Amino acid sequence: MGERTVIPFGPHHPVLPEPLHFDLVLEDEVVVEAIPQLGFVHRGLEKLVAKKDYMQFVLVCERICGICAFGHSLGYSETIEALMKIEVPIRAQYLRVIWHELSRVHSHLLWLGLLADAFGFENLFMQCWRLREEVLDIFEETTGGRVILTACNVGGVEQDIEDSELKAIVQRLEKMAVEYKGLLKVFLKDRSVKNRLVGVGYLSKEDAAKFSTVGPFARASGLQEDLRMLGFGGYGELKDFQPVTSDGGDGYARSEVRALEVFQSIDIIRELVAKIPEGPYTQKVKGSPEAGSYAVGHLEQPRGECFYLAKGNGTKFLERFRIRTPTSQNVAGMAHIMQGCDLADVPINILTIDPCISCTER
Amino acid sequence: MSSTIKSPWLIHYDASSCNGCDIEVLACLTPMYDLERFGIINTGNPKHADVFLVTGSVNERNIKVVQQIYNQMLEPKVVIACGICACTGGIFKECYNTLGGADVAIPVDVYAPGCAIRPEGIIDAVVMGLGVLEEKRKALAAGELVSDPLPDDLSAAKKSVGGKTVRESSFFETLQKEDSDAA
Numbered sequence: 001m002g003e004r005t006v007i008p009f010g011p012h013h014p015v016l017p018e019p020l021h022f023d024l025v026l027e028d029e030v031v032v033e034a035i036p037q038l039g040f041v042h043r044g045l046e047k048l049v050a051k052k053d054y055m056q057f058v059l060v061c062e063r064i065c066g067i068c069a070f071g072h073s074l075g076y077s078e079t080i081e082a083l084m085k086i087e088v089p090i091r092a093q094y095l096r097v098i099w100h101e102l103s104r105v106h107s108h109l110l111w112l113g114l115l116a117d118a119f120g121f122e123n124l125f126m127q128c129w130r131l132r133e134e135v136l137d138i139f140e141e142t143t144g145g146r147v148i149l150t151a152c153n154v155g156g157v158e159q160d161i162e163d164s165e166l167k168a169i170v171q172r173l174e175k176m177a178v179e180y181k182g183l184l185k186v187f188l189k190d191r192s193v194k195n196r197l198v199g200v201g202y203l204s205k206e207d208a209a210k211f212s213t214v215g216p217f218a219r220a221s222g223l224q225e226d227l228r229m230l231g232f233g234g235y236g237e238l239k240d241f242q243p244v245t246s247d248g249g250d251g252y253a254r255s256e257v258r259a260l261e262v263f264q265s266i267d268i269i270r271e272l273v274a275k276i277p278e279g280p281y282t283q284k285v286k287g288s289p290e291a292g293s294y295a296v297g298h299l300e301q302p303r304g305e306c307f308y309l310a311k312g313n314g315t316k317f318l319e320r321f322r323i324r325t326p327t328s329q330n331v332a333g334m335a336h337i338m339q340g341c342d343l344a345d346v347p348i349n350i351l352t353i354d355p356c357i358s359c360t361e362r
Numbered sequence: 363m364s365s366t367i368k369s370p371w372l373i374h375y376d377a378s379s380c381n382g383c384d385i386e387v388l389a390c391l392t393p394m395y396d397l398e399r400f401g402i403i404n405t406g407n408p409k410h411a412d413v414f415l416v417t418g419s420v421n422e423r424n425i426k427v428v429q430q431i432y433n434q435m436l437e438p439k440v441v442i443a444c445g446i447c448a449c450t451g452g453i454f455k456e457c458y459n460t461l462g463g464a465d466v467a468i469p470v471d472v473y474a475p476g477c478a479i480r481p482e483g484i485i486d487a488v489v490m491g492l493g494v495l496e497e498k499r500k501a502l503a504a505g506e507l508v509s510d511p512l513p514d515d516l517s518a519a520k521k522s523v524g525g526k527t528v529r530e531s532s533f534f535e536t537l538q539k540e541d542s543d544a545a
């Protein structure tokens with residue numbers, strides 16, 4: 001047994017786009033324990049509900065995280081709609097799902113790029129981000145924003161997408177998918193990539209359930225967990241939805257699940273675009289949440305399930321708003337898979353769970 | 363022109379941004395916007411860096427990290443605040459854990475507002491920063507460069523608002539002044 005050393009990792013570290021700190025307890029080169037420390041990005045925005053009214057707060061909520069920005073505004077809007085019993089027009093529900101799935105494509109491509117960067121495959125990183133620009137262009141054309149979209153609000157969506165434009169989006173995505181298949185060959189078949197991923201950061205199905213992991217992290221360990229199966233909002237209109245899972249439980253399985261989910265999202269968009277109904281895309285919201293009213297919303301974000309809770313108090317300001325984000329669920333699992341890994345694999349292990357610190361700390 | 367201006371290296375730190383500005387900073391380095399054509403390389407080592415890009419507002423916990431990175435960088439150096447959060451605190455200004463923009467921790471040379479700031483905006487800001495860098499380099503060569511002091515002793519600028527100590531970003535004051543001048 002070697003001597004124990006404690007190495008601080010982060011908050012500023014080249015592989016991490018976000019500040020996250022770990023105290024790594026090492027025995028020679030092997031990590032015995034990883035103790036996460038958070039708080040570098042904490043802003044305290046849940047408390048802002050006292051200062052911004054429920055219509056304005058959707059803008060704050062969107063800025064919880066710039067990667068799943070649309071998802072957060074969607075989750076918030078659905079929660080407030082449940083709180084105030086607002087019926088959302090069907091067309092708006094379809095459009096919301098389309099934007100949300102586009103966000104998922106953008107988020108997964110971004111993640112695949114960062115992963116490639118973490119194992120030193122610079123070229124692959126650039127290629128993933130080049131493809132991702134295609135999705136950002138679609139965002140820009142439909143909403144005007146690249147990362148912060150401000151497309152969703154309580155009662156519907158900010159603007160419509162014309163049917164012809166929707167069809168063009170599907171065509172663009174299909175074209176992108178062809179190029180993306182080429183990249184996937186490298187991610188899933190290349191020997192040097194496999195060397196870095198296969199068997200790294202193994203999490204068994206039991207442990208995945210025990211640590212209540214969510215999202216692709218859980219699905220890669222064989223758990224059938226995907227809130228989209230519940231069919232909330234526009235997801236109820238899908239013919240058949242089956243989550244992408246894998247039994248591998250390692251870094252390779254996690255990249256596989258995310259990589260294939262991109263195709264799944266494109267399929268969902270194609271299906272919804274084919275049958276999107278005509279009609280209004282937003283509806284006027286009046287009044288304020290009743291005193292003592294209480295609602296819960298849930299959503300499958302690119303990183304996993306996300307819960308929202310809102311409490312009204314009869315005024316325009318909410319009494320309380322609370323979010324439980326996917327990464328806060330996954331931190332325990334992340335600390336677990338780091339036990340026993342090599343120091344050199346720490347960045348890969350952190351990345352394969354796709355942490356979003358800014359969501360977690362809010 | 364020296365090599366510093368021809369090939370400035372940059373370091374990026376996410377203070378408490380929402381990731382929106384971070385991913386735009388990263389997007390600048392990828393083929394679509396390609397900051398590398400200006401000779402700019404992203405580095406993780408403060409000692410190698412000439413340009414410091416800060417995104418997000420500063421809070422109690424990361425103010426030290428921001429200052430440490432700044433202190434480790436060698437002169438001449440330029441600090442660019444990317445996004446309205448880094449300029450003034452932005453939408454999170456009123457949050458209990460937000461102290462304000464990046465300039466409550468370190469001296470900022472270029473302010474680049476926007477939420478999220480667009481890659482074009484970042485490129486503009488960096489190119490503008492290079493001008494500042496060149497001036498600083500000349501001053502350094504002439505022995506005239508006085509490093510700005512770290513504003514950690516900001517007691518004068520501290521205000522107490524509803525029991526919370528607020529440090530106002532100077533950029534915010536400029537904006538307010540412009541507003542009142544316009545009115």
Ligand code: SF4
Nearest residue numbers: 380382445447477478
């Ligand atoms: S300026 Fe906007 S996009 Fe940038 S970090 Fe702040 S909230 Fe996020």
